[in-house]
Amino acid sequence: MQRDDVTFSGPAVFEWQEGEARRIPVWLRFDEPWYVATYPDVKRDLSAGIGANALGHYRAVGQRRGYAPNRWFDEGWYRSVHPDVTESVADGEMRSGFQHYVQKGYRSHSPHWLFSESFYRTHEPDLTGTVLRAAGLANGYDHYLSEGEGGFRSGSLFFDPAVFGDFVARQSEADFSAFRWFIDNKNGDADRFRASWYFDPVWYLGRYPDVRNLIEDGSFSCALHHYLTAGEAAGYSPQAAFSEEFYRERYPDVGACVAAGQFRSGYDHFLAAGAFEGRQPSPDIALVEYAARPMVRADVGSGIFRDPFAHWVAAQERHEVGSADGALDEAHSKMMFCREAAGLLVEAGRRKLDFSYSGVPTVSVIMVLYNQFPLTLMALASLRDCFPGALELIIIDSGSRDETRRLEDYVSGATIRHLDHNASFLLSCNMALEMVSADVVLYLNNDVKLAPGAVQNALDRLTSDPKIGAVGGKIIRTNGRLQEAGSIIWRDGSAYGYLRDADPNCPEANFVRDVDYCSGAFLMVSTALAKTLGGFDEAYAPAYFEESDFCVRIIQNGYRVVYDPFVVIEHLEFGSSCSNSSQALMQRNRRIFVSKQAEFLRGQYPAHAGNAILARSRPTNGLRILFIEDRIPLRSLGSGYVRSNDIVRSMAHQGCAVTVFPVDAHYHSLSRVYGDFPDTVEVLFDRSAEDMDRFLEERAGAFDLVWIGRTHNLARLLPVLHKNSRYLPGTEFILDTEAVISPRLLLRDKVLRLDEQATPKSLDVALREEFECAYFCQKVVAVTDREAEFIQRAGHQNVVVLGHSLQARPTEKGFSDRKDLLFVGAIVDAESPNLDSLIWFGREVMPKVRAELGNEVRLTVVGSRSRKVDLSCLNEFEGLDIVGEVEDLEPFYDTRRVFIAPTRFAGGIPYKIHESASFGLPVVASDLLIAQLGWTDGEDIVSGGAPDAGVFADAVIRLYRDEIFWRHIREGALKRLGEDCAPDRFDAAVTAVLEDARQ
Structure with missing residues (x-):
């Protein structure tokens, strides 16, 4: 196409064109076959002599009729969304919206309802102006169409070529450009298949049957075209997973924003903000709970999905959501665990597990066996794989009658003692303790499978503080749910595995803390301390409550029992005993325990689920702090979050029990979240301001101090704090301003010359308004002396200054x-x-x-x-x-x-x-x-x-x-x-x- 073939005369000159060789953007080319096929009256007009050809027809009458020159530009839509364009066409300044786009709109305006220039450039940050000019491209749309009409890039939230291509590919093996295929709507595919996770054409046409009629009469090309050009403005819902009516009613602030023109619809708000804030899209979808799932967070954090809502819709489409809690049937999972163990027997017969070592062992492992040979081999294999160091393996075979009697044929380098009778778990453990030569002893069940690093992580924890006497881990049942995350001893002597049946990745299960006791399925102890205590009390023979009593005696001797969530154990609960007999033994030994430990039990919490939060941790001298921020303060976020992270680290270093609570929901992988905080910090990554009311009631009496980051968060939460003050008796409140906003806003208005017609607000008035909520707090923290003066100007004298924490680490390059x-x-x-x-x-x-x-x-x-x-x-x-x-x-x-x-x-x-x-x-x-x-x-x-x-x-x-x-x-x-x-x-x-x- 030569220069004089350009559709319009006048200043249709592009800045990116240099020299005589001028490249014509894809969207500027006139498509004669498409034009004639799209507008049936063109052939009739040409026969009547209107225009020498299709291009001449477009120049003569097509523009005035609102025709488009090609499939890539939607004339009607362009005028409807850009009122200034409609006005310029009506005034005769422009012949059409397309002329406007060619002359100046291409820089910023979106040309089609399925492509947004700003969206494309924002989500493709590599496409800088320099890159486009170097390639001779006019704008982002030119790049999008030149790269195979979109390739696998996306120019709109509502069109994901990977999603649409996946659906269409199931029906056709033909090679195609997804974007062009969708626009042309061959075979009606645009109304048969999703083009993104944000719109369902099949549901839409079923919900709004009138739309199908409008498509058939040519008013709209497809269901998505109708929604984006008419349906959204009319309050239509885009798919079953989102209810426009429910969302606006559930969140009145959204309706107000839509009415003010800040958003096109409730769905527009949801996609821009609500999906990230954890707002509920429909009555049946609890997005916050779904978003808390580790795989969901990981997928969103890595960019596989834009937000949890898209993840949820995709899972529904692929039938991957599963049961409400994601749990497996436990009877079935136990059977599979045992089958896995049995499946290892062939390898075990060909290759011995070698526990040989030289010198002094690092850890002595005590394992007591009674039959269950396949489970034993799987437990030993996981132990060997888990820890490559020197292990002294001491096994007491307490009267087994299966292949366990020939264990030496399968295991080398271990001390194995076969008894001709069942001496009981407890007595066998004490027998083995006499043989231990390492400084550390690990009591280990034979019905477990250890996660990588479990032994080393426990060893690191035990040796990190001489006052730690024992370490236990996170025990997960075969159905993928928790058995315990540390255990509680109630005042009546009964025991409770904290968080039983919960998701192992829930935040409450994933921070280090002192506990009453940890299960003997995996319990690592200082050998000297274990021998000083005489091992397990033989009054509890044959088993049960011996580890509870043992841990209580460790605590009474001035040592700590620590739960470490990074020590992970999969456990076949009751895999080594009969559950009925186990229950009977538990009841008998509980009575013994109550008698022996009456003094200790008087200081415990009464047995009630509502006390679990208070009872889950042993008392310490550190403050219990609720730390509230805009979001989880990851260091990579900047904007004051590094300082907040440093404050949390400092609190934890001083022995405080810190719980981090985000006001807004954001989604990051769990590895990223936990890698940024001390392991003693409870990070509530699955909460937001909507949960605060219920949270404070659940955590009644659990905090000595509430630290609130940023003044706007205090203002937002103040009604909730007032309402729930009875759950925070004696609690101190600290407002950490992070930054005083009023001077900044006044300066911004001055610099940007905003509100020039309005009377400027004085700084004193602005400061008083900003800190109107600060009365609630006993202390206000400023980041500089200068900002402390601003806060004092606002009438608050209880101000202290806390700046930044940084260690100099200059890099080497000169x-x-x-x-x-x-x-x-x-x-x-x-x-x-x-x-x-x-x-x-x-x-x-x-x-x-x-x-x-x-x-x-x-x-x-x-x-x-x-x-x-x-x-x-x-x-x-x-x-x-x-x-x-x-x-x-x-x-x-x-x-x-x-x-x-x-x-x-x-x-x-x-x-x-x-x-x-x-x-x-x-x-x-x-x-x-x-x-x-x-x-x-x-x-x-x-x-x-x-x-x-x-x-x-x-x-x-x-x-x-x-x-x-x-x-x-x-x-x-x-x-x-x-x-x-x-x-x-x-x-x-x-x-x-x-x-x-x-x-």
Whole structure:
């Protein structure tokens, strides 16, 4: 297609075209066959002499009639969603919406109801303006269509080529482009198969039969076309899993947002925010509970699914949801466990399990056997695989009559004693204890299977503190549910396996704590302590309650019994005994236990499920703290979450029992969540503000102190805290402001010139409004002395200051080994100071820097971002590389030469500058941030003005070129960091706040 074939005369000149060889975007090409087939009157008009050909017809009359030139552009939709376009066509400024799109709309407007330019550019961050121009592409849509009409990329939430292609491929083996196939709707496939997990055409047409008639008469091309252009606005629901009516009624704030035009519908809100906040999409779907499942969190966290809702819909479609709790039938699972054990017998006959060792063993393992040969071999195989070190295996065969009598043929290097009678579990254990030579002894059942690392993890825990006397683990039954996560001894002497039948991955089961006792199925003990206590009390022979009594005696001798969830054991419950006889023995030995341990039992909680939370942990001297934040404070999130994470770490280090509670639901893999916190911290990853009411009632009396991060969270939760104050008797409340927002917002309005017509609010009024809720707390924490003054101005004198904790760790590379600029910061919303500063820097400063230093200089942007934020505006700036969130920032700090912080409005204290300084990367920052830090221009940081584009560019250029100056700033920043952010100073400040709360 030559230039004079371009549909429109006038300024249809594209900036990306250079020289005479002009590339024509796919969406600009006139498609004559499609045009003639789509609009039946074209043939008639051509026969009547209207237009020399189809293109001439389009130019002459097609535009005025609202026809589209090709399948890639929807003229009617384009005009309907862009009122300014409709107006310009009506005024005669433009002949059609397509002309508008060609001349200027292509930069920002979406051309089709199934493609969003902003969505595509935001979700494909590699498609920067530089990349597109280098490829001669006009915009994101040009790229999308040029890459095999979409390939496996997605240009809309409602079209996922992998989903649609999967459904269609089941019906046809033909190779096809999913996007074109869907638009053309061959064989009606667009109404037969899902194009994404967010819309169900079959359900939609069944629910709204009138839509089918509209499709048949040509008003709409398919069900999704109707929903996105008419149905959504009319309050239609998109699929069975989401009820528009229910959602708006359940959440009145959503209806208000829709009425105000902030969202097109309740579903629009749900997809943008509700699905991530854990809101309920329909009466029958408890999304928060489903999202808490480990596999769901892992799939969402890794990006396989965008959100838990899509995961749920996909699971329903594939029939993978299963039972309500996901549990297997236990009788069946036990049978399968035994069959697995039997299946190992062939290998066992050919290859002995070798427990030989030399020197002093690390652990002595005691196992008592009575028949159950296949189970024994499986337990020993898992033990050998679990721990490669020196194990002294001591086996007492207590009168077995099966193949156990020939165990030496299957196991070497073990001490095996065969008895001619059943000497009982307890007496056999005590017999074996006399043979132990290692410093550590492990009591182990023969009806278990150990997870990798179980023995080493228990050993590490036992030796981590000389006051730990015994360690037990998380015991999972064969049906995949918990047997216990540590155990409770009630006042009446009865025992309770904490969290029995719960999901092993639930947050309550996955933090380390002191407990009353742990099951003897896996119990690791100091050998010296075990022998001092004389092993198990023989009054409990043959078995049951001996480990309860044993653990109580360990505690009475001043030692700790610790539950470690990273010690995982699968257990065939009652696999080595008859359950009926076991129950009888339990009742007898309970009476003995009550008699022997009466004094200990008087200090225990009464037997009631409601006391389980209080009884699950042994009392310690540390405070019990409920730590509330916007979300689980992972360090990679930035935006104050690193500081919150450091506070939690400091609390845990001081022996506090910390429970982390997020106000908003977000989804990360469990490995990521637990890898970011001390193992003694309870991280309630499956909760949100909607659960707070019930949570406080369940945890009545469980907390000494509630630490609330961010003032808006206190304001939001205040009604719930008032209502449930009776469940928090004597509890102290601390508000950690993290940042004072009022000065930032006033400065933002001034910088961006917002509300110029409105009378500006005074700072004092804004501060009073911001901290109106602070009266509820005994202490208010500020991040700087400057912000403490703001809080005092608002009328609250009970303020303390707690800054950042950072250890200097400068990277090795020197000045000459580095290049380029670095920006690190989270972008949480469209009004984020970080987004504003990047736009300002990219537009005003970066061109000046590159003009002086050369176009090879680039800026790398690293940091987490909300999926709701459109970053496509950054793609147009030359020299910007948007990386997104990364786990390890050190490689970036080690290779870049200058860090920039061009913030124009902000509150709090800039952690990113402290972090950059800690890695030894000098910073150019705005005067606003320098004032927040209290640092000195030219000594430990370089000023970029208020910021001012010229000043900032000059500062970057000087620091980039002047090695002596660079080294001076680097050393000065490292020194200042040591003064301001020393970890021991931070810990002392946290300690002071907590000690003040104790009084």
